[in-house]
Amino acid sequence: MNYHPHIKRILPVIKNKYFIAGSFFLIWITFFDNNNLIDRWHFKKQLREMEEKRDYYQREIEKNKQDLEALMGNKEKLEKFAREKYLMKKEDEEIFVFVKDGVNG
Numbered sequence: 001m002n003y004h005p006h007i008k009r010i011l012p013v014i015k016n017k018y019f020i021a022g023s024f025f026l027i028w029i030t031f032f033d034n035n036n037l038i039d040r041w042h043f044k045k046q047l048r049e050m051e052e053k054r055d056y057y058q059r060e061i062e063k064n065k066q067d068l069e070a071l072m073g074n075k076e077k078l079e080k081f082a083r084e085k086y087l088m089k090k091e092d093e094e095i096f097v098f099v100k101d102g103v104n105g
Contacts, residue, residue, distance in 0.1 A: 013019055030037045071078045082088040089095050 029035075071081055083095075087095055087097065
């Protein structure tokens with residue numbers, strides 16, 4: 001048989017039992033193993049996303065702690081917060097709520 005020169009060089013490598021065993025091993029750990037590479041990649045990605053969420057929530061907790069300390073230390077800020085956030089009012093007051101129109105706002 002007359003093979004192309006490149007095929008003549010590659011053919012002995014492909015027929016090599018170590019190459020065949022190594023190729024089988026790579027295919028096995030990539031797709032079929034319990035800890036295959038594809039699942040590990042997905043888990044690593046999921047872990048990064050969860051770590052980012054954890055960091056976000058830790059920053060939010062720290063921010064809320066600072067806000068709480070500021071509110072508890074100042075009665076005027078506490079009243080302003082209660083009025084704006086929870087629409088609380090004194091007995092002799094009236095509250096007007098302005099809502100932006102979603103289409104034009």
